[in-house]
Amino acid sequence: MIHIYNFIRYEIWKITGQDLPRARRVSYSIIKTIVLAIRGFREDKLAVKASALTYSLLLAIVPIIALTISIAKGFGLEDAIESSLKGTQIDKMNLTPMLMTFVESYLETAQTGLFIGIGIVILLFSVIRFFMHVENAFNDIWQVKKTRSVIRQFTTYFSIILLVPILIILSSGLSIYLSTIFTNSPLYDLLNPFMHILFNFVIFAIVWLGFTILYMAVPNTQVKFVNALIAGIIAGTAFQIFQMMYLSGQINLSRYNAIFGGFVAVPLLLIWIRVSCLIILFGAEISYASQNLQNFDYEADTKSISVRYRNFLYLYITYLIVQRFEAQKPPMTAEDIAVENHLPSRLVSQLLSKMVESNVLIEVFNEENKTKSYQPAIDINQITAGYLFEKLETQGSELFLPNNKPQMEKFWQSTLHLRECTKCEGDKMLIKDIA
Numbered sequence: 053m054i055h056i057y058n059f060i061r062y063e064i065w066k067i068t069g070q071d072l073p074r075a076r077r078v079s080y081s082i083i084k085t086i087v088l089a090i091r092g093f094r095e096d097k098l099a100v101k102a103s104a105l106t107y108s109l110l111l112a113i114v115p116i117i118a119l120t121i122s123i124a125k126g127f128g129l130e131d132a133i134e135s136s137l138k139g140t141q142i143d144k145m146n147l148t149p150m151l152m153t154f155v156e157s158y159l160e161t162a163q164t165g166l167f168i169g170i171g172i173v174i175l176l177f178s179v180i181r182f183f184m185h186v187e188n189a190f191n192d193i194w195q196v197k198k199t200r201s202v203i204r205q206f207t208t209y210f211s212i213i214l215l216v217p218i219l220i221i222l223s224s225g226l227s228i229y230l231s232t233i234f235t236n237s238p239l240y241d242l243l244n245p246f247m248h249i250l251f252n253f254v255i256f257a258i259v260w261l262g263f264t265i266l267y268m269a270v271p272n273t274q275v276k277f278v279n280a281l282i283a284g285i286i287a288g289t290a291f292q293i294f295q296m297m298y299l300s301g302q303i304n305l306s307r308y309n310a311i312f313g314g315f316v317a318v319p320l321l322l323i324w325i326r327v328s329c330l331i332i333l334f335g336a337e338i339s340y341a342s343q344n345l346q347n348f349d350y351e352a353d354t355k356s357i358s359v360r361y362r363n364f365l366y367l368y369i370t371y372l373i374v375q376r377f378e379a380q381k382p383p384m385t386a387e388d389i390a391v392e393n394h395l396p397s398r399l400v401s402q403l404l405s406k407m408v409e410s411n412v413l414i415e416v417f418n419e420e421n422k423t424k425s426y427q428p429a430i431d432i433n434q435i436t437a438g439y440l441f442e443k444l445e446t447q448g449s450e451l452f453l454p455n456n457k458p459q460m461e462k463f464w465q466s467t468l469h470l471r472e473c474t475k476c477e478g479d480k481m482l483i484k485d486i487a
Contacts, residue, residue: 065351088341101189102329109325112182119179120213183209190271193336200272208269259288267339279343287335298324347398354399365403370440374432374484383416383425410447412440435483
């Protein structure tokens, strides 16, 4: 057991998979993804985030469903949306008639010319605010600091809302179409046992597609389709299984209904929403972990890296960026530097961030593919080794402690003088000329 623990905790992160057989490389990637997702579940405090999203969704669930039904009603598809609510927790709380009545009133108000009103403003605000909370939770998982602009938030959120009725109609339409084909088929009796499995697969596939789109669209960063699909399949399957277990468990909870009456619907709804939010957030952790496995290579060694080797990497990364700039080639991203030089991506990102903070490099953000590349912050003919290390050493606060003792002030001046005396001719060499 100790050997297995040490392997998962330390040794597996030193295996980059470059020279491994495909089967072993895939199995190691799966183990790493599971470990990182579980660790992220704890470190990102997903239980707390799920509770916050539960509260937000309680305020927004009626406006979201009402807005979705309104969109579907505009295409004449409200019956399919209403039928899709049957059997869900919403229907068990007898909210479906209330929602349909709300939608009717909403559309009547729009047709009388009072479309812009307090109710509409509250509805839109509730929907947008909920999706903002979801995006913030996803951005925290993906370690993204920058949020979308207001216009992009509006277009992204309502594109997702518009997509929900389409997925529901697609699911219902495929089920009806397949049912019609098999019913009219002469092989109906033979294929009948497989129809139920096929219909369930269609429903699962639609859910997988919805979760995949969610994991790609919501984070304000570039999420690869393969990684979003992996998370979508895992989270979507868990979500569907939970729904089945939850709905089947309603029968066993009938005795609580006899004791608490209609009040029991409230805690049951909270449980349903919270577990669903946990599943969605854990899927986001899986998508992040699967896409960023290389960021955690040599993790233990990276945390204990020596000052000398760190300084070497500072010099080498700056050299690569300067050479690229001098050759008038497109700037490099952190991933480019890590992949081409077989360096841990997380360490490269940390070093680049430090050099950006020290004004040695600048970030160039590409809005189209949501990537950051790096360029020299000043003329490359002024970037010497001494300039680089001076910027790195002096970045941050200094002399913030009260130097009441003359001995301490004298020692500080001696330290500065010692640093100047120990500078060699190499400090004056341009970084582009080191090699």
